[in-house]
Amino acid sequence: MRTAGAAGSRDSCRARGLSTANPQGINAPCYGYCTAACLNQLVLVAFVDESYPNLKDKYFVSAVVVDMVALFDLNQGFRDVVSYANNAFGVDPAAELHGHEIMQQRKHWRPMAGKVRGAVKVYKKCLSAIADSGAKIFLEGVDVTRLHQRYSRPDDPHEIALRHVLERVDEYARHRGRKVLVVADVVPGQANHAAILELFSKRGTPGYRSSMLTQVIHPVRFDDSSLHFGLQAADLAVYLYRRMNCVTETSPAAEKSVREMWGTLLPALHHARLWVP
Template identity: 40%
Template sequence: MLISFLDESYTQNRYYIAAFTIESKDLAILNAAVADAARYAEGFGVPPGAELHAHEIMSGRGSWKALRGQQRSAIAIYQQALTNIAKLSGIVCVRGVDIPRLRARYRYPDPPHRIVLQHVLEEVSACGRQRGEHVRVVADELPDQESHMTQVETYRQLGTIAGRPTRLAHIETPITFACSTTTPGLQVADLIAYLYRRYDGHVEKDPRTRAEVEKLWQTLAPVTRVARVWTPQALKPRTRRGLRRTTFWKPARRDCKDISPTGEKEARNPGEERLPRRRDGEDADAREGAHDRPVDTDEPQIAPYMTARASRVEVSWKPSPNWTVPMFRLGYVLVSAPDCMAE
């Protein structure tokens, strides 16, 4: 039989749950390791039997107020506790989720605690499957613990959702909720969850503090199975196929004609009349000349241009030797200037 102790830690942007799984026969060794760390802390003025609460240790609050302002002493006690944990035959699993990315990915996401609890229970169940044993889960007391018990029962009956669907066959139900003050295993899970939060989701102002946090986390490397944060990928914006949205006036290249004075790179308009096919014996020059428009030098031809002002579309006119009706793309609608040229 395996026993897994669960505790949580979180910031505004990240949510974590740590699980420390150990053989039930090694519980006495676990309790002795926690008691040894507490005795080590007594040398720094901490009262006997103080609970190993990570936040109070590092901030010097509660039973650990003797460590206020003594960062090196707090790190030394933390290091001693983690060294004792690493010597046990336990397994460390930490899962987390990026809360802003979760809300950006889903319109109505599940609560972060519900998602991370599913992920960490999947890892714990995998540990039990590898060892061929069932796992009894002990979690820290929560205000809504009844809903979490129902959640685990649902997973056992219908299976987990998303990720790797499983029915958590090696998790015993119902899960147990206990007080961390009287449960050394929960104190170990609290130390692990807090440390990984500082390691993964906290920006240290002092590089020396960052180096100490990394050193503490490396102490648990031999017994760590997984430590990972789920970062949901944002959805790509949906666009209507075949349509390109534009925020500025731009003529469609395939529909427009170069109206430069040189007349180079001319493209035919969709509405422009095509040349008739060449008949037998017909001169090519005569056929092409029949399509030419007469040009009156006294009244020069003009080409329409479209301009945008405020929220309306206006048509302006500009003299040009080569007359054409360009097409313009307005949002998703094709708009063409009217044919107002009379021959």
């Protein structure tokens, strides 16, 4: 149970082995906040990643939103998954948890080549760790084909999906009286994306549900996924959502596995939408 108040928050952190003086000790950036208790009380962190089959089809962005307690639990859960994969399949203990690499048994996950059931089991363990941590998942997609059919000079699909997901994250944070730090995976043109989002905080986002993104702390930060289990969680969520919307599974077994994985993630899901202009 999470206890309200700074003292309760500090006790909650200590109960999980988290130093209240150094949030970086749990693979979480401090970003100028002096204590974990302070960060837990005042700020949420939204980890953002994207996935797309190609830029002419559909584009998806996810956000995994956590407070400090949920982030600690998520990190511990992911460490446990990597430890399991190392012991069971010989996967590198430094392996990152990315949806495509796990399911295709590539890069660090090559030792699992041909072990599809094992890959699905690892993926489910990741999704269970997300759900069990108390993290909230936000998913936004854009139908790029329809976007170009409707608009002669449409905005960039990444920018559209990113602002849509941040509108929902901002709304979530506002209802909880929190500010939210946004940490996104590195992407081409990230400085321009950050500048545009900061401009929205002054003029409002386009559309009928315009938002000033008042709860978002600007600028949005872009960082390498290897540094944050939160970014890897966002990758796992958005890969699965993209697969459900873009891939026709080749066998009943594969279709069943995807449905089961989605069911595992559902307790953490706060918002999911594919925007068809």
